[in-house]
Amino acid sequence: MKIFTASQIYEADKFTINKQQITSDALMERAATKLFDWMHSRLQGAQVKIHLFCGIGNNGGDGVALARHLHEHGYDIAVYVVNYSEKRSKDFLINLDRLKERKLWPEFLDSDCSLPEITPNDIIVDAIFGIGLNRAPDAWVANLIKHLNSSSAFVLSVDIPSGLPSNRSPWDGEHVVRASYVLSFQVPKLVFFLPETGVYQNQWEILDIGLDSEFLVKTDTDYELIGRPEIMPMYRPRLKFSHKGTYGHSVIIGGSYGKIGAVQLASNACLSAGSGLVTAFVPECGYHSLQTSIPEIMVLTDDADDSISEIDIPFVPTAIGVGMGMGTKDETIKAFGSFLKKVETSIVIDADGLNILAKQPNLLKDVPKQSVLTPHPKELERLIGKWKDDFDKLEKAKSFSMKNDCIIVIKGAHSITVYKDKGFVNTTGNPGMATAGSGDVLTGMITGLMAQGYAPLQAAIFGVYLHGLAGDVGVSTAGYEALKASGIIENIGNAYMELLRPPNKENEEKV
Numbered sequence: 314m315k316i317f318t319a320s321q322i323y324e325a326d327k328f329t330i331n332k333q334q335i336t337s338d339a340l341m342e343r344a345a346t347k348l349f350d351w352m353h354s355r356l357q358g359a360q361v362k363i364h365l366f367c368g369i370g371n372n373g374g375d376g377v378a379l380a381r382h383l384h385e386h387g388y389d390i391a392v393y394v395v396n397y398s399e400k401r402s403k404d405f406l407i408n409l410d411r412l413k414e415r416k417l418w419p420e421f422l423d424s425d426c427s428l429p430e431i432t433p434n435d436i437i438v439d440a441i442f443g444i445g446l447n448r449a450p451d452a453w454v455a456n457l458i459k460h461l462n463s464s465s466a467f468v469l470s471v472d473i474p475s476g477l478p479s480n481r482s483p484w485d486g487e488h489v490v491r492a493s494y495v496l497s498f499q500v501p502k503l504v505f506f507l508p509e510t511g512v513y514q515n516q517w518e519i520l521d522i523g524l525d526s527e528f529l530v531k532t533d534t535d536y537e538l539i540g541r542p543e544i545m546p547m548y549r550p551r552l553k554f555s556h557k558g559t560y561g562h563s564v565i566i567g568g569s570y571g572k573i574g575a576v577q578l579a580s581n582a583c584l585s586a587g588s589g590l591v592t593a594f595v596p597e598c599g600y601h602s603l604q605t606s607i608p609e610i611m612v613l614t615d616d617a618d619d620s621i622s623e624i625d626i627p628f629v630p631t632a633i634g635v636g637m638g639m640g641t642k643d644e645t646i647k648a649f650g651s652f653l654k655k656v657e658t659s660i661v662i663d664a665d666g667l668n669i670l671a672k673q674p675n676l677l678k679d680v681p682k683q684s685v686l687t688p689h690p691k692e693l694e695r696l697i698g699k700w701k702d703d704f705d706k707l708e709k710a711k712s713f714s715m716k717n718d719c720i721i722v723i724k725g726a727h728s729i730t731v732y733k734d735k736g737f738v739n740t741t742g743n744p745g746m747a748t749a750g751s752g753d754v755l756t757g758m759i760t761g762l763m764a765q766g767y768a769p770l771q772a773a774i775f776g777v778y779l780h781g782l783a784g785d786v787g788v789s790t791a792g793y794e795a796l797k798a799s800g801i802i803e804n805i806g807n808a809y810m811e812l813l814r815p816p817n818k819e820n821e822e823k824v
């Protein structure tokens with residue numbers, strides 16, 4: 314699903330109004346009707362107090378129109394107009410008049426108003442600011458937002474939590490509504506998925522307000538949300554008359570004394586992702602543990618006992634994953650440098666492989682084109698430098714990708730795979746995966762996919778999705794705390810099966 318910017322959404326609005334020959338007020342009415350239907354189907358007329366806080370723009374207009382529907386259906390509502398500007402939008406005013414015609418008089422809030430009382434059992438509808446927010450809210454509005462946040466009431470935000478800009482981090486995090494639920498119009502907003510801004514909403518859902526599909530299909534976006542519909546077409550089915558050679562020979566290079574487990578996890582994950590053959594290349598000290606823990610893999614060892622000093626692979630691997638647990642000793646840096654000079658096809662680089670590149674940026678020129686780099690935030694910072702906020706981080710990652718022709722998987726709750734000027738935002742995974750070695754598993758999986766013929770970008774996007782899905786299946790039996798990296802590997806097969814299960818209604822809703 315494409316992620317549109319605020320200006321693209323405004324364009325979609327205009328395009329829709331023109332093409333469908335409707336008024337902007339009719340579009341607002343659609344939005345309000347969808348909001349009402351969502352609430353009504355859940356509340357079923359329950360007499361819970363609903364406080365609607367409405368700004369004076371179109372987000373406020375949505376809120377005021379929703380208030381009318383709720384009133385007409387007998388709900389117990391209180392409407393407040395948060396009067397932060399004289400510049401009221403046309404459609405807000407139309408809807409305000411409609412309320413007044415029904416003898417419903419909102420309370421107007423301004424800088425010297427007292428704050429309405431809200432109990433924890435009430436519902437708040439937050440329609441103060443939408444995607445039009447372009448500067449910090451005034452102090453009194455910020456104070457009102459803090460008041461809403463301290464109420465413990467359920468907060469339903471319209472389109473986006475108020476106070477959260479759609480294209481940058483907030484001016485002050487305390488001045489953003491903490492939404493229990495966001496009903497967002499037509500398309501998800503990028504801020505829902507970034508670590509600094511995703512925290513302002515607990516759950517989100519899209520309401521289809523019928524924006525023109527031609528516009529939505531034709532318009533290119535910088536970011537795409539990756540769910541099952543985007544992943545399924547990438548899947549490469551196994552062929553009846555295939556053999557292990559069909560699915561490639563992967564090599565996993567890494568490990569040092571005390572960190573052989575990283576290679577064990579990556580190699581195991583590589584096999585479970587479907588690589589036909591897997592060879593691990595480790596320092597001598599890793600030989601026995603690998604041979605006994607994973608009988609299916611082959612092991613090559615370095616001459617040195619406790620760290621890698623020369624990488625010598627006596628065959629041409631189909632895919633290579635390198636870096637986990639490898640350390641950054643001088644001899645290893647040298648070995649990694651000469652290895653990069655020899656290798657010709659795209660590889661997957663993780664952990665200390667990335668730390669070495671950060672220490673010795675001159676090695677970047679030898680990294681094969683379209684290699685996949687899988688940094689966690691700290692490794693990313695070492696690689697691309699400090700960033701101002703998440704948006705700046707994405708821009709820096711894009712420039713790095715462009716300059717070095719590489720794919721960067723920015724790992725996190727919603728991992729984002731960046732290639733040149735595009736970002737692919739993952740939707741699977743859970744906090745149970747915040748556990749030692751889960752990144753090693755991902756590296757192994759992406760390598761295993763490349764061995765099977767997935768192009769590097771596809772392998773990264775598909776691998777990140779499948780890894781998260783394996784984690785989701787894993788927590789359903791292990792629970793969040795007890796899920797381990799090996800538990801993610803055990804569920805790679807289940808993740809494939811979950812992915813391939815014929816779509817049914819329940820499945821569709823999950824994506």
Ligand SMILES: NC(=O)C1=CN([C@@H]2O[C@H](COP(=O)(O)OP(=O)(O)OC[C@H]3O[C@@H](n4cnc5c(N)ncnc54)[C@H](OP(=O)(O)O)[C@@H]3O)[C@@H](O)[C@H]2O)[C@@H](O)CC1
Pocket residue numbers: 322323325326340341344368369370371372373374375397398400402441442443444445446447448449450451471472473498499522524
């Ligand atoms: N296609 C869709 O998705 C549809 C979207 N719809 C809805 O429209 C919403 C967007 O509405 P909107 O453009 O009127 O902007 P909104 O957020 O209400 O802000 C109002 C104005 O406030 C101003 N302003 C900004 N920051 C400020 C500040 N800190 N303090 C004070 N003032 C500030 C700024 O004006 P300025 O003063 O800069 O000229 C801004 O224009 C969208 O989120 C959705 O709910 C639906 O109705 C139908 C279809």
Ligand SMILES: Nc1ncnc2c1ncn2[C@@H]1O[C@H](COP(=O)(O)OP(=O)(O)O)[C@@H](O)[C@H]1O
Pocket residue numbers: 688689724725726727728741742743744745746747748749750751752753754755780
């Ligand atoms: N809260 C979370 N939600 C979803 N996925 C997560 C979360 N925390 C971590 N992960 C995933 O787990 C992996 C952690 O990688 P990394 O930090 O490199 O682990 P390690 O270095 O221990 O192998 C990443 O793929 C990341 O996306």
Ligand SMILES: [K+]
Pocket residue numbers: 372439440441442443470471472473474475
């Ligand atoms: K809002």
